[in-house]
Amino acid sequence: MDAIASSIGTPVYVYSSQSIREQYRRLDAALARIPHRLHYSVKANSNLAILSLLRSLGAGLDIVSGGELYRALRAGFSGADIVFSGVGKTTTELGEALDARVLLVNVESEQELYALDSFARAKGARAPVAIRVNPEVTVDTPHPYTRTGERGTKFGVPYDQVAELARVAVELEGIDLIGLDMHIGSQIDKFDPYRAGVERLLSLKAAAEEAGAVVRYLDIGGGLAVSYDAEHPVDVEEFGRVIASMLSGQDVTLLLEPGRYIVGNAGVLLTRVLYRKRSGGKEIIVTDAGMTDLLRPSHYQAFHGIEAVVPADSSVVANVVGPVCESGDFFALDREVADVQPGALLAIRSTGAYGYVMASNYNTRPKPSEVLVDGSRFGTVTERERYEDIVRSEHVTPQWREV
Numbered sequence: 001m002d003a004i005a006s007s008i009g010t011p012v013y014v015y016s017s018q019s020i021r022e023q024y025r026r027l028d029a030a031l032a033r034i035p036h037r038l039h040y041s042v043k044a045n046s047n048l049a050i051l052s053l054l055r056s057l058g059a060g061l062d063i064v065s066g067g068e069l070y071r072a073l074r075a076g077f078s079g080a081d082i083v084f085s086g087v088g089k090t091t092t093e094l095g096e097a098l099d100a101r102v103l104l105v106n107v108e109s110e111q112e113l114y115a116l117d118s119f120a121r122a123k124g125a126r127a128p129v130a131i132r133v134n135p136e137v138t139v140d141t142p143h144p145y146t147r148t149g150e151r152g153t154k155f156g157v158p159y160d161q162v163a164e165l166a167r168v169a170v171e172l173e174g175i176d177l178i179g180l181d182m183h184i185g186s187q188i189d190k191f192d193p194y195r196a197g198v199e200r201l202l203s204l205k206a207a208a209e210e211a212g213a214v215v216r217y218l219d220i221g222g223g224l225a226v227s228y229d230a231e232h233p234v235d236v237e238e239f240g241r242v243i244a245s246m247l248s249g250q251d252v253t254l255l256l257e258p259g260r261y262i263v264g265n266a267g268v269l270l271t272r273v274l275y276r277k278r279s280g281g282k283e284i285i286v287t288d289a290g291m292t293d294l295l296r297p298s299h300y301q302a303f304h305g306i307e308a309v310v311p312a313d314s315s316v317v318a319n320v321v322g323p324v325c326e327s328g329d330f331f332a333l334d335r336e337v338a339d340v341q342p343g344a345l346l347a348i349r350s351t352g353a354y355g356y357v358m359a360s361n362y363n364t365r366p367k368p369s370e371v372l373v374d375g376s377r378f379g380t381v382t383e384r385e386r387y388e389d390i391v392r393s394e395h396v397t398p399q400w401r402e403v
Protein backbone atom coordinates (compact mmCIF):
# COMPACT_ATOMS: atom_id res chain seq x y z
CA MET A 1 0.00 0.00 0.00
CA ASP A 2 2.88 2.33 0.84
CA ALA A 3 4.44 1.76 -2.57
CA ILE A 4 1.16 2.55 -4.34
CA ALA A 5 0.52 5.67 -2.29
CA SER A 6 4.08 6.90 -2.81
CA SER A 7 4.09 6.43 -6.55
CA ILE A 8 0.47 7.38 -7.37
CA GLY A 9 -0.18 9.90 -4.58
CA THR A 10 -3.22 10.15 -2.32
CA PRO A 11 -6.18 9.98 -2.12
CA VAL A 12 -6.25 6.83 -4.22
CA TYR A 13 -8.70 3.94 -4.44
CA VAL A 14 -7.01 0.54 -4.62
CA TYR A 15 -8.95 -2.52 -5.80
CA SER A 16 -8.08 -6.20 -5.64
CA SER A 17 -8.75 -8.20 -8.80
CA GLN A 18 -8.51 -11.39 -6.80
CA SER A 19 -11.23 -10.35 -4.39
CA ILE A 20 -13.53 -9.41 -7.27
CA ARG A 21 -12.91 -12.75 -8.99
CA GLU A 22 -13.55 -14.67 -5.77
CA GLN A 23 -16.82 -12.90 -4.98
CA TYR A 24 -18.09 -13.29 -8.53
CA ARG A 25 -17.24 -16.99 -8.69
CA ARG A 26 -18.72 -17.72 -5.28
CA LEU A 27 -22.06 -16.16 -6.08
CA ASP A 28 -22.10 -17.70 -9.54
CA ALA A 29 -21.39 -21.15 -8.06
CA ALA A 30 -24.10 -20.69 -5.42
CA LEU A 31 -26.67 -20.43 -8.22
CA ALA A 32 -25.22 -23.22 -10.36
CA ARG A 33 -28.26 -25.48 -10.02
CA ILE A 34 -30.55 -23.09 -11.91
CA PRO A 35 -30.19 -21.31 -15.25
CA HIS A 36 -28.93 -17.87 -14.31
CA ARG A 37 -26.65 -14.98 -15.17
CA LEU A 38 -25.04 -12.38 -12.94
CA HIS A 39 -25.58 -8.90 -14.33
CA TYR A 40 -23.11 -6.83 -12.32
CA SER A 41 -24.61 -3.51 -11.32
CA VAL A 42 -22.39 -0.91 -12.98
CA LYS A 43 -23.40 1.85 -10.59
CA ALA A 44 -21.48 0.22 -7.73
CA ASN A 45 -18.13 0.73 -9.44
CA SER A 46 -18.11 1.62 -13.10
CA ASN A 47 -14.40 1.71 -13.83
CA LEU A 48 -13.72 0.34 -17.31
CA ALA A 49 -10.98 -2.00 -16.11
CA ILE A 50 -13.31 -3.52 -13.51
CA LEU A 51 -16.05 -3.94 -16.09
CA SER A 52 -13.55 -5.60 -18.38
CA LEU A 53 -12.40 -7.94 -15.60
CA LEU A 54 -16.01 -8.92 -14.93
CA ARG A 55 -16.60 -9.49 -18.63
CA SER A 56 -13.69 -11.93 -18.65
CA LEU A 57 -15.47 -13.84 -15.85
CA GLY A 58 -18.68 -14.13 -17.87
CA ALA A 59 -20.74 -11.39 -16.22
CA GLY A 60 -23.49 -9.42 -17.86
CA LEU A 61 -24.32 -5.91 -16.68
CA ASP A 62 -27.14 -3.95 -15.12
CA ILE A 63 -27.07 -0.29 -16.13
CA VAL A 64 -29.15 2.72 -15.13
CA SER A 65 -28.20 5.41 -17.64
CA GLY A 66 -27.02 6.11 -21.15
CA GLY A 67 -23.64 6.94 -19.65
CA GLU A 68 -23.39 3.47 -18.14
CA LEU A 69 -24.43 1.98 -21.48
CA TYR A 70 -21.58 3.90 -23.10
CA ARG A 71 -19.14 2.52 -20.52
CA ALA A 72 -20.47 -1.00 -20.96
CA LEU A 73 -19.93 -0.90 -24.72
CA ARG A 74 -16.48 0.68 -24.26
CA ALA A 75 -15.58 -2.21 -21.95
CA GLY A 76 -16.45 -4.69 -24.69
CA PHE A 77 -19.93 -5.81 -23.64
CA SER A 78 -22.65 -6.20 -26.24
CA GLY A 79 -26.31 -5.31 -25.89
CA ALA A 80 -27.23 -8.93 -25.23
CA ASP A 81 -25.21 -8.70 -22.01
CA ILE A 82 -27.10 -5.72 -20.67
CA VAL A 83 -30.28 -5.05 -18.71
CA PHE A 84 -31.33 -1.43 -18.39
CA SER A 85 -33.01 -0.36 -15.14
CA GLY A 86 -33.88 3.14 -13.95
CA VAL A 87 -36.91 5.11 -12.93
CA GLY A 88 -36.41 8.03 -15.30
CA LYS A 89 -34.96 6.92 -18.62
CA THR A 90 -35.06 9.70 -21.21
CA THR A 91 -36.17 9.05 -24.76
CA THR A 92 -32.55 9.52 -25.81
CA GLU A 93 -31.54 6.75 -23.43
CA LEU A 94 -34.36 4.48 -24.57
CA GLY A 95 -33.23 5.03 -28.15
CA GLU A 96 -29.63 4.22 -27.24
CA ALA A 97 -30.79 1.05 -25.52
CA LEU A 98 -32.79 -0.06 -28.56
CA ASP A 99 -29.90 0.73 -30.89
CA ALA A 100 -27.60 -1.35 -28.70
CA ARG A 101 -30.17 -4.20 -28.68
CA VAL A 102 -30.09 -4.64 -24.92
CA LEU A 103 -31.36 -7.90 -23.44
CA LEU A 104 -34.06 -6.18 -21.36
CA VAL A 105 -35.38 -2.75 -20.65
CA ASN A 106 -36.68 -2.90 -17.08
CA VAL A 107 -39.70 -0.63 -17.41
CA GLU A 108 -40.68 1.20 -14.24
CA SER A 109 -43.97 2.92 -15.12
CA GLU A 110 -46.94 2.80 -17.46
CA GLN A 111 -45.82 6.01 -19.14
CA GLU A 112 -42.35 4.62 -19.75
CA LEU A 113 -43.95 1.56 -21.35
CA TYR A 114 -45.94 3.74 -23.77
CA ALA A 115 -42.90 5.90 -24.55
CA LEU A 116 -40.82 2.82 -25.29
CA ASP A 117 -43.59 1.31 -27.41
CA SER A 118 -43.95 4.34 -29.65
CA PHE A 119 -40.21 4.74 -29.90
CA ALA A 120 -39.71 1.09 -30.83
CA ARG A 121 -42.52 1.19 -33.41
CA ALA A 122 -41.01 4.31 -34.98
CA LYS A 123 -37.79 2.37 -35.38
CA GLY A 124 -39.62 -0.68 -36.69
CA ALA A 125 -38.41 -2.64 -33.67
CA ARG A 126 -39.87 -4.51 -30.72
CA ALA A 127 -38.41 -3.65 -27.36
CA PRO A 128 -37.60 -6.58 -25.05
CA VAL A 129 -39.18 -5.61 -21.75
CA ALA A 130 -39.30 -6.71 -18.15
CA ILE A 131 -41.70 -4.90 -15.87
CA ARG A 132 -39.90 -3.74 -12.75
CA VAL A 133 -42.23 -4.63 -9.93
CA ASN A 134 -42.28 -2.86 -6.62
CA PRO A 135 -43.17 -5.97 -4.59
CA GLU A 136 -43.94 -3.84 -1.53
CA VAL A 137 -42.09 -6.04 0.93
CA THR A 138 -40.47 -5.07 4.19
CA VAL A 139 -36.77 -4.49 3.71
CA ASP A 140 -34.42 -3.94 6.60
CA THR A 141 -31.26 -2.11 5.53
CA PRO A 142 -28.89 0.06 7.57
CA HIS A 143 -30.26 3.26 6.02
CA PRO A 144 -33.72 4.15 4.65
CA TYR A 145 -32.15 5.53 1.45
CA THR A 146 -31.13 2.02 0.44
CA ARG A 147 -34.67 0.53 0.53
CA THR A 148 -36.36 0.42 -2.84
CA GLY A 149 -38.96 -2.36 -2.62
CA GLU A 150 -41.31 -0.89 -0.02
CA ARG A 151 -44.73 0.60 -0.60
CA GLY A 152 -44.64 4.18 -1.84
CA THR A 153 -41.07 4.32 -3.15
CA LYS A 154 -40.42 5.85 -6.55
CA PHE A 155 -39.09 2.59 -7.95
CA GLY A 156 -40.95 0.12 -10.10
CA VAL A 157 -44.64 -0.45 -10.73
CA PRO A 158 -46.73 -0.99 -7.57
CA TYR A 159 -47.49 -4.67 -7.09
CA ASP A 160 -51.25 -4.32 -7.52
CA GLN A 161 -50.89 -2.51 -10.88
CA VAL A 162 -48.55 -4.99 -12.56
CA ALA A 163 -51.01 -7.62 -13.80
CA GLU A 164 -53.03 -4.92 -15.58
CA LEU A 165 -49.89 -3.37 -17.05
CA ALA A 166 -48.83 -6.79 -18.33
CA ARG A 167 -52.18 -7.10 -20.10
CA VAL A 168 -51.57 -3.71 -21.70
CA ALA A 169 -47.99 -4.62 -22.65
CA VAL A 170 -48.91 -7.79 -24.54
CA GLU A 171 -51.21 -5.74 -26.76
CA LEU A 172 -48.52 -3.22 -27.70
CA GLU A 173 -46.88 -3.82 -31.05
CA GLY A 174 -43.55 -2.29 -30.05
CA ILE A 175 -43.24 -4.27 -26.83
CA ASP A 176 -42.15 -7.83 -26.22
CA LEU A 177 -42.90 -8.59 -22.58
CA ILE A 178 -40.45 -11.32 -21.63
CA GLY A 179 -39.48 -10.63 -18.04
CA LEU A 180 -40.34 -9.48 -14.56
CA ASP A 181 -37.90 -7.65 -12.36
CA MET A 182 -37.46 -6.31 -8.86
CA HIS A 183 -34.69 -4.65 -6.88
CA ILE A 184 -35.67 -4.31 -3.27
CA GLY A 185 -32.72 -2.49 -1.77
CA SER A 186 -29.07 -2.65 -0.89
CA GLN A 187 -26.97 -4.13 1.95
CA ILE A 188 -29.61 -6.78 2.72
CA ASP A 189 -28.43 -9.63 4.92
CA LYS A 190 -31.71 -11.53 5.38
CA PHE A 191 -33.41 -13.68 2.79
CA ASP A 192 -37.03 -13.15 3.85
CA PRO A 193 -37.54 -10.04 1.72
CA TYR A 194 -36.15 -11.90 -1.31
CA ARG A 195 -38.46 -14.83 -0.57
CA ALA A 196 -41.47 -12.54 -0.29
CA GLY A 197 -40.48 -10.64 -3.43
CA VAL A 198 -39.88 -13.77 -5.53
CA GLU A 199 -43.24 -15.17 -4.42
CA ARG A 200 -44.86 -11.99 -5.69
CA LEU A 201 -42.94 -12.13 -8.96
CA LEU A 202 -44.06 -15.72 -9.48
CA SER A 203 -47.70 -14.87 -8.96
CA LEU A 204 -47.35 -12.01 -11.45
CA LYS A 205 -45.58 -14.33 -13.88
CA ALA A 206 -48.69 -16.51 -13.86
CA ALA A 207 -50.88 -13.46 -14.46
CA ALA A 208 -48.66 -12.18 -17.29
CA GLU A 209 -48.67 -15.59 -18.94
CA GLU A 210 -52.40 -15.76 -18.68
CA ALA A 211 -52.46 -12.47 -20.58
CA GLY A 212 -50.32 -14.02 -23.31
CA ALA A 213 -46.77 -13.10 -22.34
CA VAL A 214 -43.94 -15.62 -22.32
CA VAL A 215 -41.90 -14.74 -19.25
CA ARG A 216 -38.39 -16.00 -19.86
CA TYR A 217 -36.48 -13.91 -17.33
CA LEU A 218 -36.95 -13.29 -13.63
CA ASP A 219 -34.59 -10.55 -12.53
CA ILE A 220 -34.41 -10.32 -8.74
CA GLY A 221 -32.06 -7.33 -8.57
CA GLY A 222 -29.03 -6.88 -6.36
CA GLY A 223 -28.75 -6.01 -2.71
CA LEU A 224 -26.68 -8.77 -1.09
CA ALA A 225 -24.78 -7.37 1.86
CA VAL A 226 -21.07 -7.30 2.53
CA SER A 227 -19.47 -6.89 5.91
CA TYR A 228 -18.27 -3.40 6.78
CA ASP A 229 -17.67 -3.94 10.48
CA ALA A 230 -18.02 -7.19 12.34
CA GLU A 231 -21.21 -8.36 10.62
CA HIS A 232 -21.46 -12.00 9.58
CA PRO A 233 -20.92 -12.31 5.84
CA VAL A 234 -24.03 -13.25 3.88
CA ASP A 235 -24.32 -16.99 3.33
CA VAL A 236 -24.66 -16.95 -0.45
CA GLU A 237 -24.78 -20.72 -0.67
CA GLU A 238 -27.92 -20.62 1.47
CA PHE A 239 -29.21 -17.75 -0.66
CA GLY A 240 -28.67 -19.92 -3.74
CA ARG A 241 -30.57 -22.81 -2.15
CA VAL A 242 -33.49 -20.56 -1.16
CA ILE A 243 -33.83 -19.02 -4.61
CA ALA A 244 -33.28 -22.30 -6.47
CA SER A 245 -35.97 -24.06 -4.45
CA MET A 246 -38.45 -21.30 -5.26
CA LEU A 247 -37.69 -21.43 -8.97
CA SER A 248 -37.56 -25.16 -9.44
CA GLY A 249 -40.03 -26.23 -12.13
CA GLN A 250 -40.26 -22.68 -13.51
CA ASP A 251 -39.05 -22.37 -17.05
CA VAL A 252 -37.11 -19.13 -16.51
CA THR A 253 -33.59 -17.79 -16.44
CA LEU A 254 -32.78 -16.05 -13.19
CA LEU A 255 -30.97 -12.73 -13.45
CA LEU A 256 -29.23 -11.16 -10.49
CA GLU A 257 -27.87 -7.61 -10.35
CA PRO A 258 -25.21 -7.69 -7.62
CA GLY A 259 -23.02 -4.64 -7.19
CA ARG A 260 -21.81 -4.21 -3.63
CA TYR A 261 -21.40 -7.97 -3.10
CA ILE A 262 -18.93 -8.17 -5.98
CA VAL A 263 -16.77 -5.11 -5.32
CA GLY A 264 -17.60 -3.70 -1.86
CA ASN A 265 -14.89 -5.48 0.09
CA ALA A 266 -12.44 -5.38 -2.82
CA GLY A 267 -11.39 -1.76 -2.39
CA VAL A 268 -9.68 0.57 0.07
CA LEU A 269 -9.27 4.31 -0.09
CA LEU A 270 -5.74 5.38 0.84
CA THR A 271 -5.42 8.82 2.36
CA ARG A 272 -2.67 10.70 4.16
CA VAL A 273 -3.04 12.50 7.44
CA LEU A 274 -2.51 16.23 6.90
CA TYR A 275 -2.93 17.65 10.38
CA ARG A 276 -3.89 16.90 13.98
CA LYS A 277 -5.64 19.27 16.30
CA ARG A 278 -7.82 19.42 19.39
CA SER A 279 -11.13 21.23 19.54
CA GLY A 280 -13.72 21.30 22.33
CA GLY A 281 -12.01 18.36 24.01
CA LYS A 282 -12.01 16.30 20.81
CA GLU A 283 -9.04 14.95 18.90
CA ILE A 284 -9.31 15.73 15.22
CA ILE A 285 -7.40 13.98 12.46
CA VAL A 286 -7.57 15.82 9.12
CA THR A 287 -6.96 13.70 6.01
CA ASP A 288 -6.35 14.61 2.39
CA ALA A 289 -9.43 12.60 1.33
CA GLY A 290 -12.85 14.08 1.96
CA MET A 291 -16.53 13.55 1.33
CA THR A 292 -15.88 14.46 -2.30
CA ASP A 293 -13.89 11.23 -2.59
CA LEU A 294 -16.05 9.01 -0.34
CA LEU A 295 -19.56 10.25 0.34
CA ARG A 296 -21.00 7.24 2.16
CA PRO A 297 -20.21 8.24 5.76
CA SER A 298 -21.87 11.63 5.45
CA HIS A 299 -24.68 10.61 3.07
CA TYR A 300 -25.68 7.29 4.64
CA GLN A 301 -23.95 7.54 8.03
CA ALA A 302 -22.10 4.47 6.78
CA PHE A 303 -19.38 2.78 8.79
CA HIS A 304 -16.00 2.15 7.18
CA GLY A 305 -13.09 0.69 9.12
CA ILE A 306 -10.04 2.96 9.24
CA GLU A 307 -6.57 1.52 9.76
CA ALA A 308 -3.08 2.90 9.78
CA VAL A 309 -1.07 1.24 7.04
CA VAL A 310 1.96 1.27 9.37
CA PRO A 311 0.49 0.32 12.75
CA ALA A 312 0.78 3.03 15.40
CA ASP A 313 1.96 2.35 18.97
CA SER A 314 -1.27 3.54 20.56
CA SER A 315 -4.83 4.49 19.79
CA VAL A 316 -6.90 7.60 20.31
CA VAL A 317 -10.60 8.43 20.22
CA ALA A 318 -10.90 10.96 17.43
CA ASN A 319 -12.94 12.44 14.62
CA VAL A 320 -11.40 11.57 11.27
CA VAL A 321 -12.38 14.37 8.92
CA GLY A 322 -11.73 15.60 5.41
CA PRO A 323 -10.68 19.04 4.15
CA VAL A 324 -14.03 20.00 2.58
CA CYS A 325 -15.82 23.08 3.93
CA GLU A 326 -18.77 21.12 5.37
CA SER A 327 -19.34 19.87 8.90
CA GLY A 328 -20.70 16.71 7.30
CA ASP A 329 -17.28 15.97 5.84
CA PHE A 330 -16.10 13.14 8.06
CA PHE A 331 -15.16 9.46 7.88
CA ALA A 332 -15.56 8.64 11.58
CA LEU A 333 -16.77 10.46 14.67
CA ASP A 334 -15.63 9.65 18.20
CA ARG A 335 -14.00 6.46 16.96
CA GLU A 336 -11.02 4.70 18.49
CA VAL A 337 -8.38 4.80 15.76
CA ALA A 338 -4.60 4.57 15.49
CA ASP A 339 -2.87 7.55 17.10
CA VAL A 340 -1.35 8.72 13.83
CA GLN A 341 0.63 11.87 13.06
CA PRO A 342 0.78 14.02 9.89
CA GLY A 343 2.18 12.08 6.96
CA ALA A 344 0.80 8.74 8.13
CA LEU A 345 -1.09 6.67 5.59
CA LEU A 346 -4.62 5.49 6.44
CA ALA A 347 -6.64 2.82 4.65
CA ILE A 348 -10.41 3.35 4.67
CA ARG A 349 -11.74 -0.13 4.20
CA SER A 350 -14.49 -1.71 2.10
CA THR A 351 -14.78 1.22 -0.26
CA GLY A 352 -14.93 -0.71 -3.53
CA ALA A 353 -18.65 -0.05 -4.00
CA TYR A 354 -20.34 3.36 -4.11
CA GLY A 355 -17.01 5.05 -3.47
CA TYR A 356 -15.36 6.59 -6.51
CA VAL A 357 -18.64 6.54 -8.45
CA MET A 358 -20.15 9.01 -5.99
CA ALA A 359 -17.11 11.31 -6.01
CA SER A 360 -17.69 14.94 -6.91
CA ASN A 361 -15.76 18.10 -7.65
CA TYR A 362 -17.31 20.06 -4.81
CA ASN A 363 -14.83 22.67 -3.58
CA THR A 364 -13.19 22.15 -7.02
CA ARG A 365 -11.40 19.12 -5.72
CA PRO A 366 -10.03 16.83 -8.42
CA LYS A 367 -11.39 13.29 -8.27
CA PRO A 368 -8.84 10.79 -6.95
CA SER A 369 -7.02 8.09 -8.89
CA GLU A 370 -7.99 4.43 -9.02
CA VAL A 371 -5.56 1.54 -9.07
CA LEU A 372 -6.11 -2.14 -9.74
CA VAL A 373 -3.89 -4.74 -8.10
CA ASP A 374 -3.44 -8.12 -9.73
CA GLY A 375 -1.05 -10.53 -8.04
CA SER A 376 2.24 -8.73 -7.53
CA ARG A 377 1.51 -5.90 -9.98
CA PHE A 378 -0.61 -2.81 -9.87
CA GLY A 379 -1.77 -0.40 -12.54
CA THR A 380 -3.57 2.91 -12.65
CA VAL A 381 -7.08 2.52 -14.04
CA THR A 382 -8.14 6.14 -13.52
CA GLU A 383 -5.75 9.07 -13.59
CA ARG A 384 -6.14 11.66 -10.89
CA GLU A 385 -8.12 14.57 -12.28
CA ARG A 386 -6.27 17.81 -12.96
CA TYR A 387 -7.65 21.29 -12.40
CA GLU A 388 -7.91 21.79 -16.16
CA ASP A 389 -10.06 18.62 -16.42
CA ILE A 390 -12.54 20.10 -13.95
CA VAL A 391 -13.08 23.35 -15.84
CA ARG A 392 -12.83 21.86 -19.34
CA SER A 393 -16.52 22.24 -20.19
CA GLU A 394 -16.91 25.72 -18.67
CA HIS A 395 -16.77 29.08 -20.48
CA VAL A 396 -15.24 32.19 -18.95
CA THR A 397 -17.29 34.19 -21.43
CA PRO A 398 -20.87 32.92 -21.88
CA GLN A 399 -21.72 31.52 -25.29
CA TRP A 400 -24.43 34.16 -25.73
CA ARG A 401 -27.52 33.45 -27.85
CA GLU A 402 -30.48 35.67 -28.60
CA VAL A 403 -33.67 34.45 -26.87
Ligand SMILES: Cc1ncc(COP(=O)(O)O)c(C=O)c1O
Binds near residue numbers: 044186221353
Ligand atom coordinates in the same frame (compact mmCIF):
# COMPACT_ATOMS: atom_id res chain seq x y z
C1 LIG B 1 -31.75 -1.55 -10.11
C2 LIG B 1 -30.58 -1.90 -9.27
N1 LIG B 1 -30.01 -3.10 -9.41
C3 LIG B 1 -28.94 -3.46 -8.67
C4 LIG B 1 -28.39 -2.61 -7.74
C5 LIG B 1 -27.19 -3.06 -6.99
O1 LIG B 1 -27.39 -3.14 -5.63
P1 LIG B 1 -26.26 -3.73 -4.71
O2 LIG B 1 -25.03 -2.95 -4.96
O3 LIG B 1 -26.76 -3.57 -3.34
O4 LIG B 1 -26.10 -5.16 -5.09
C6 LIG B 1 -28.97 -1.35 -7.55
C7 LIG B 1 -28.43 -0.46 -6.52
O5 LIG B 1 -29.07 0.27 -5.85
C8 LIG B 1 -30.09 -0.98 -8.33
O6 LIG B 1 -30.65 0.23 -8.21
